[in-house]
Amino acid sequence: MDEIDLAGQVLAGDRLALARTLSSVENGTTQGMQALNSLFPHTGKAHLVGLTGASGTGKSSLVNQLVLYYRKSAKLSRSKNDEPPLRVAIVAVDPTSPFTGGAILGDRIRMRDLAGDPGVFIRSMATRGALGGIAAATGAVVQVLDAAGFDLVLIETVGAGQSEVDIARLAHTTIVVEAPGLGDDIQAIKAGILEIADVLVVNKADLPGVENTERALRGSLGLARPAPKRVFHHGQLVSVPEQDEPHSPSGAAWVPPILRTIAIDGTGIPELADAIAAHRAHLEQTGGWQQRDRGRLQAELDLLLQNRLLTDFRSRLKDGTYEDVLAGVLERRISPFQAVDELVKRNR
Amino acid sequence: MDEIDLAGQVLAGDRLALARTLSSVENGTTQGMQALNSLFPHTGKAHLVGLTGASGTGKSSLVNQLVLYYRKSAKLSRSKNDEPPLRVAIVAVDPTSPFTGGAILGDRIRMRDLAGDPGVFIRSMATRGALGGIAAATGAVVQVLDAAGFDLVLIETVGAGQSEVDIARLAHTTIVVEAPGLGDDIQAIKAGILEIADVLVVNKADLPGVENTERALRGSLGLARPAPKRVFHHGQLVSVPEQDEPHSPSGAAWVPPILRTIAIDGTGIPELADAIAAHRAHLEQTGGWQQRDRGRLQAELDLLLQNRLLTDFRSRLKDGTYEDVLAGVLERRISPFQAVDELVKRNR
Numbered sequence: 270m271d272e273i274d275l276a277g278q279v280l281a282g283d284r285l286a287l288a289r290t291l292s293s294v295e296n297g298t299t300q301g302m303q304a305l306n307s308l309f310p311h312t313g314k315a316h317l318v319g320l321t322g323a324s325g326t327g328k329s330s331l332v333n334q335l336v337l338y339y340r341k342s343a344k345l346s347r348s349k350n351d352e353p354p355l356r357v358a359i360v361a362v363d364p365t366s367p368f369t370g371g372a373i374l375g376d377r378i379r380m381r382d383l384a385g386d387p388g389v390f391i392r393s394m395a396t397r398g399a400l401g402g403i404a405a406a407t408g409a410v411v412q413v414l415d416a417a418g419f420d421l422v423l424i425e426t427v428g429a430g431q432s433e434v435d436i437a438r439l440a441h442t443t444i445v446v447e448a449p450g451l452g453d454d455i456q457a458i459k460a461g462i463l464e465i466a467d468v469l470v471v472n473k474a475d476l477p478g479v480e481n482t483e484r485a486l487r488g489s490l491g492l493a494r495p496a497p498k499r500v501f502h503h504g505q506l507v508s509v510p511e512q513d514e515p516h517s518p519s520g521a522a523w524v525p526p527i528l529r530t531i532a533i534d535g536t537g538i539p540e541l542a543d544a545i546a547a548h549r550a551h552l553e554q555t556g557g558w559q560q561r562d563r564g565r566l567q568a569e570l571d572l573l574l575q576n577r578l579l580t581d582f583r584s585r586l587k588d589g590t591y592e593d594v595l596a597g598v599l600e601r602r603i604s605p606f607q608a609v610d611e612l613v614k615r616n617r
Numbered sequence: 618m619d620e621i622d623l624a625g626q627v628l629a630g631d632r633l634a635l636a637r638t639l640s641s642v643e644n645g646t647t648q649g650m651q652a653l654n655s656l657f658p659h660t661g662k663a664h665l666v667g668l669t670g671a672s673g674t675g676k677s678s679l680v681n682q683l684v685l686y687y688r689k690s691a692k693l694s695r696s697k698n699d700e701p702p703l704r705v706a707i708v709a710v711d712p713t714s715p716f717t718g719g720a721i722l723g724d725r726i727r728m729r730d731l732a733g734d735p736g737v738f739i740r741s742m743a744t745r746g747a748l749g750g751i752a753a754a755t756g757a758v759v760q761v762l763d764a765a766g767f768d769l770v771l772i773e774t775v776g777a778g779q780s781e782v783d784i785a786r787l788a789h790t791t792i793v794v795e796a797p798g799l800g801d802d803i804q805a806i807k808a809g810i811l812e813i814a815d816v817l818v819v820n821k822a823d824l825p826g827v828e829n830t831e832r833a834l835r836g837s838l839g840l841a842r843p844a845p846k847r848v849f850h851h852g853q854l855v856s857v858p859e860q861d862e863p864h865s866p867s868g869a870a871w872v873p874p875i876l877r878t879i880a881i882d883g884t885g886i887p888e889l890a891d892a893i894a895a896h897r898a899h900l901e902q903t904g905g906w907q908q909r910d911r912g913r914l915q916a917e918l919d920l921l922l923q924n925r926l927l928t929d930f931r932s933r934l935k936d937g938t939y940e941d942v943l944a945g946v947l948e949r950r951i952s953p954f955q956a957v958d959e960l961v962k963r964n965r
Binding site: 302305306309311312313408412563566569570571573575577578579581582594595598599601602603604605607608609612613 | 925926950951954955961
């Protein structure tokens with residue numbers, strides 16, 4: 270099957286073609302890139318929802334319940350407004366577990382609940398590097414799912430590091446999940462994540478300490494929100510203009526709600542779905558939707574550009590030049606900064 | 618004071634000049650870069666020790682106690698072997714808390730214990746981006762402290778994300794700190810960090826659950842270590858050759874010890890210092906020291922090169938070209954990949 274067919278079959282709803290395209294895209298093959306180019310004009314419709322939180326917060330169960338709710342509630346309300354149920358894709362990303370298969374394990378549990386529903390598609394991100402990092406690979410995978418016609422793409426990530434912040438930037442709506450009893454100083458550790466949160470969830474709300482967790486979140490939010498505007502940004506990207514910072518849309522301010530859920534019995538799931546819908550409506554009314562879209566696509570462009578420039582630069586260097594200059598650094602004759610000057614000079 | 622003087626004064630042990638140089642370097646000023654170039658030939662002597670762990674593990678107290686121990690034990694043993702006490706620098710990095718001052722707060726508590734000791738220097742990293750990300754900035758700061766003659770540079774980071782892994786790669790010896798009761802599934806979340814751990818510490822070892830934590834660590838180590846070799850790498854860097862992977866030195870294998878500590882009363886601190894010294898000796902005997910040095914400096918070079926290529930590329934583009942091409946992406950006329958092709962074509 271050639272690449273035109275592959276993209277066409279994805280657009281026609283062929284799940285096998287979709288799975289193949291995602292693998293090709295993740296692996297950065299020529300076929301994958303061509304399919305992505307063909308599919309890209311069909312993107313821009315899906316609501317991209319990021320969901321992040323530390324391990325132990327019950328994040329994956331929450332995602333499962335949310336998707337089950339979307340599928341069921343849509344069916345229930347179908348008689349009323351005749352709308353088809355939302356089609357939902359889940360992208361599970363775990364940048365901290367590259368080889369133990371954590372994401373793949375979660376995927377299996379998930380499959381038990383959601384398998385067989387043609388309106389649900391689940392993808393675990395196991396690869397990194399092919400497109401220049403997990404954030405770039407996730408971005409490309411999300412584009413394919415968007416083009417494939419999913420109404421909602423849930424991007425689930427683990428942890429609170431910079432990678433997670435980068436991945437969360439791919440979303441229109443970012444949900445941060447907390448749980449009681451996971452440490453007494455979330456104020457400090459979560460501040461970076463809280464700044465990008467649109468919806469806060471305290472899951473496992475039946476556990477003792479839920480009030481403390483909620484209070485700590487409220488306190489941290491108070492600290493995080495009025496701080497001077499700061500562009501969360503992957504290190505190598507330097508040029509997103511201030512007005513494009515995707516998390517301060519013009520218009521009325523969005524105050525992130527703090528919701529309690531108990532994923533295992535479904536408590537609070539309808540309210541979470543409502544909050545997600547409300548945030549989408551807010552973005553559409555304030556122009557934030559376009560703003561986040563722009564910030565996201567510019568970040569993706571910059572990342573890809575950077576990788577391309579390095580690849581091109583390398584291919585132009587004479588054999589041995591790089592090693593030669595690196596040796597000067599290892600022997601402490603020249604600093605890494607001087608080495609960069611030298612490489613650029615020799616590349617001319 | 619010009620930049621030659623600044624570097625000279627740093628080498629002469631002037632603390633004010635050191636603080637100024639660090640700020641200039643962190644901010645990426647010309648003066649800072651020139652000072653770094655002058656100082657770089659004097660680097661390569663310090664033992665670079667990374668220490669990472671989640672918030673709530675008591676990591677900062679552990680660092681304080683360790684440094685106090687180095688300063689005191691060196692003084693105590695001075696009569697025996699007449700060696701001067703180790704000079705220690707601490708670099709506190711918190712990529713997840715860019716603006717709430719988490720690192721600065723820890724710094725203040727720390728100052729109370731260690732202030733006034735001329736053999737200790739403490740630096741909190743608050744900046745990111747100037748040198749192309751926190752990892753690059755930390756690398757440069759560590760170089761200045763190395764040149765300034767500190768015997769040991771302790772790089773303390775929070776969390777378990779990719780940024781922390783990148784920063785940990787800057788070290789010769791990486792310590793991962795755990796504590797009982799911080800979540801029941803550290804097997805999954807910590808696997809990425811465990812792969813790079815040279816020494817494991819279970820701090821707060823007086824708390825219940827210490828055996829469970831230790832058992833979980835042992836189990837995770839068993840999973841993490843024999844896994845197929847995988848280069849932990851910042852997304853944008855693609856070319857570190859397999860043989861340079863700095864955490865698999867040739868020669869005898871190092872089995873990461875698991876130590877119990879109670880930082881607040883100093884329990885286990887001498888054993889931790891011994892483990893750090895043993896790992897250094899191991900690296901020196903097996904050639905791992907040079908190997909890690911090489912891996913680290915190559916990663917720094919690649920990161921700086923990448924930033925430079927992007928800056929140069931931008932400066933050569935005609936006004937409006939970038940925006941023009943970006944607009945094509947935003948309007949879904951061309952994909953980000955096609956946009957990169959277009960930018961490269963127009964840049965010729």
